[in-house]
Amino acid sequence: MSNRFLLRDALAEFPPYVPGKPPVSSPGLTPYKLSSNENHLPPLPGVLDALTAAAAVPANYPDPTAAALVADIADRLDVDPAEVVPGAGASEILSALTNITLESGTSVVYPWPSFEMYPILASARGAEKRPVALLPDGRHDFAGLAAAIDDTTRLVLLCSPNNPTGPTIADAELEGFLAEVPDNVIVVLDEAYLEFASEAADGLAARKKHANLVLARTFSKAYGLAGLRVGYGVADVEIATALRQVIAPFSVTAPAQAAARESLARIDEVAVRAKEVAAVRDRFAHDLRELGFDVPDAQGNYVWIALDPEAAVAFEGACAEQAVAVRRLQGGVRVSIGPDEALDRVLKVAAAARP
Ligand SMILES: Cc1ncc(COP(=O)(O)O)c(C=O)c1O
Structure with a gap:
């Protein structure tokens, strides 16, 4: 640690917060960020x-x-x-x-x-x-x-x-x-x-x-x-x-x-939208399981694909080539629910990488 200022030594031990990466652009492909569990729907009316x-x-x-x-x-x-x-x-x-x-x-x-x-x-x-x-x-x-x-x-x-x-x-x-x-x-x-x-x-x-x-x-x-x-x-x-x-x-x-x-x-509309996202999530999780992936019960606006470290790096990289940013963490890759087109690309990657 620098001696220039009287900072806490403990700062050197802080685990870093790694924010979800933005998507890499790829010619002809709309980029999608499925790495921060954001809501992809337009703002609520009003x-x-x-x-x-x-x-x-x-x-x-x-x-x-x-x-x-x-x-x-x-x-x-x-x-x-x-x-x-x-x-x-x-x-x-x-x-x-x-x-x-x-x-x-x-x-x-x-x-x-x-x-x-x-x-x-x-x-x-x-x-x-x-x-x-x-x-x-x-x-x-x-x-x-x-x-x-x-x-x-x-x-x-x-x-x-x-x-x-x-x-x-x-x-x-x-x-x-x-x-x-x-x-x-x-x-x-x-x-x-x-x-x-x-x-x-x-x-x-x-x-x-x-x-x-x-x-x-x-x-x-x-x-x-x-x-x-x-x-x-x-x-x-x-x-x-x-x-x-x-x-x-x-x-x-x-x-x-x-x-x-x-x-x-507008809480009723919020509930309807959350249900829509959940329905897409359930289909997406089901498709990944059908391909043979280990996907735990998914109840948020994201799906976890358990992968070994090497496979996780490869999966994240293959998604990036499709202009889709996913989140690689310890033990796997997390994919936020986004537009169908983005999830279809992830499924294509998954089909090519099936275990
Ligand atoms: C489990 C969990 N808790 C809390 C938060 C914090 O959310 P925010 O500060 O945006 O309300 C997040 C954000 O991703 C989260 O995943």
């Missing part, structure tokens, strides 16, 4: 107008509490507005959760592979990282997660549907696990892709019994607002108050607040 109106006075700060958005979310979920914490994406909520719980000498338990931010945030807080390997079918190993908790553990992260592998957590699994976790340890259920799932644990219901359960949600995926950066946490009032202490004021911009409110008002 959202662009709401954005324009909210951006009319860029000189003004937004409402720092996002009170109207918080009220809409609380109303929709039937929770107390004091339990809703808005942030610049679920990422900011996850970051704040690590900020209020972790420090040197503490530990955080999470499944792995899962969302890449988890180990990065743990490193940022100087906490011990305790990744627990997923089961072979891409699901959380709850016995392993419970066994990894000790009296240094301040935070447990769960992801349903799990990014990148795809399966959700079931109600019984969540309930059984929460019954084992000390009730002063915060457990986060990251539900970034919940709207695409046909079956998933009901985090809202579980919270009623377990005050240490916090939900992390986002408008980035099913609502298609990733570029605006808006998400929220649902947490016990004491935890929510701590979260507000560490989140930067004004982090959710006025256009983001307005677009999220407009989208919530």
Whole structure:
């Protein structure tokens, strides 16, 4: 590390966040980015107008509490507005959760592979990282997660549907696990892709019994607002108050607040679109399995193809030649659901690479 500035030594150990690559252009082929689990559908009707109106006075700060958005979310979920914490994406909520719980000498338990931010945030807080390997079918190993908790553990992260592998957590699994976790340890259920799932644990219901359960949600995926950066946490009032202490004021911009409110008002359309994406995902996953690939239960807006490292490099490269960017991670390749033309090209690559 450089000696020029008094930076933390730990920075050298931070795992890098590798964003999804943009597609490489290829003559005659429309490029597609299926590497960041973005929503490929056009904006919901009304959202662009709401954005324009909210951006009319860029000189003004937004409402720092996002009170109207918080009220809409609380109303929709039937929770107390004091339990809703808005942030610049679920990422900011996850970051704040690590900020209020972790420090040197503490530990955080999470499944792995899962969302890449988890180990990065743990490193940022100087906490011990305790990744627990997923089961072979891409699901959380709850016995392993419970066994990894000790009296240094301040935070447990769960992801349903799990990014990148795809399966959700079931109600019984969540309930059984929460019954084992000390009730002063915060457990986060990251539900970034919940709207695409046909079956998933009901985090809202579980919270009623377990005050240490916090939900992390986002408008980035099913609502298609990733570029605006808006998400929220649902947490016990004491935890929510701590979260507000560490989140930067004004982090959710006025256009983001307005677009999220407009989208919530159109939640039925959001649900229809999420179902459309899920139907395409199911067909795509089925076709890949028919070709002989190992594809776990896919419940998000993406499909995981388990591959050995060499095959994953080859698969990613063959997709790039077709002007399609997919995401290669440890243990395989993740393909976000996109337009049919893009998925057809991936299927062509898969047919040529069948195991
Ligand atoms: C599992 C999971 N959680 C949280 C996020 C963060 O989403 P955002 O910060 O855009 O709300 C992502 C983004 O890809 C994700 O995959």
